Amino acid sequence: MSKRVLVIEDDQELGAQVVQRLREAGYEPTWWKEGRRLPPGALPEVELVVLDLMLPGAYGMDMLKDLRAHSEVPVLVLSARNETADKVRALKLGADDYMTKPFWPEELVERVRARLRRPTLGRADVVEIGPLRIDRAGHEVQVRGERVDLTRVEFDLLAALAERPGAAATRRWLAERVLDPERDGTERTLDVHMSRLRKKLGPGTFIETVWGIGYRLVAEQEA
Incomplete structure (x- = not known):
């Protein structure tokens, strides 16, 4: 069964490329083109989230806070901001990885693949x-x-x-x-x-x- 990935990216061209590469790699991507707050129950059933930070509707950092309040789903952050402070803040909020733009969609796919290979303990004994x-x-x-x-x-x-x-x-x-x-x-x-x-x-x-x-x-x- 294909693993489901949620892509949250407002850039039409980049988002289309990422979704296409993920689909070609065997994943099942869902694409949101704007940000939205994520109270409990609002996140679809996915194995990983690819999250842009600069989004219309809701700021990516706020979405990350929402996610970490009730979910341990892996989050790969995308951003045009490459300052260390931004990376540190995203990681402190619970991001699993941080990629700066521009990047090759193929690299993103490899990072998704690497992240999904890692186990998550959760509540398992x-x-x-x-x-x-x-x-x-x-x-x-x-x-x-x-x-x-x-x-x-x-x-x-x-x-x-x-x-x-x-x-x-x-x-x-x-x-x-x-x-x-x-x-x-x-x-x-x-x-x-x-x-x-x-x-x-x-x-x-x-x-x-x-x-x-x-x-x-x-x-x-x-x-």
């Missing part, structure tokens, strides 16, 4: 990401079949990152979600917990630092 296996119910982590002993904080940090592999999570979000200020420290001690977690996981499965934002779990690493 067990997830496998490359050599990493996380069992939420059993509170157990294995790397290449070998059990890794983690503290509660380390396990919760890893599980939080694994909810959206490859996507950046801010330090503040991780600290608020995982750390008890009276027992585990605050955002300032997050790096210490993360460093210990990285060492325990070892090579092959790693947590990548995203400059100015926080961390992300990289699903696969080439040897």
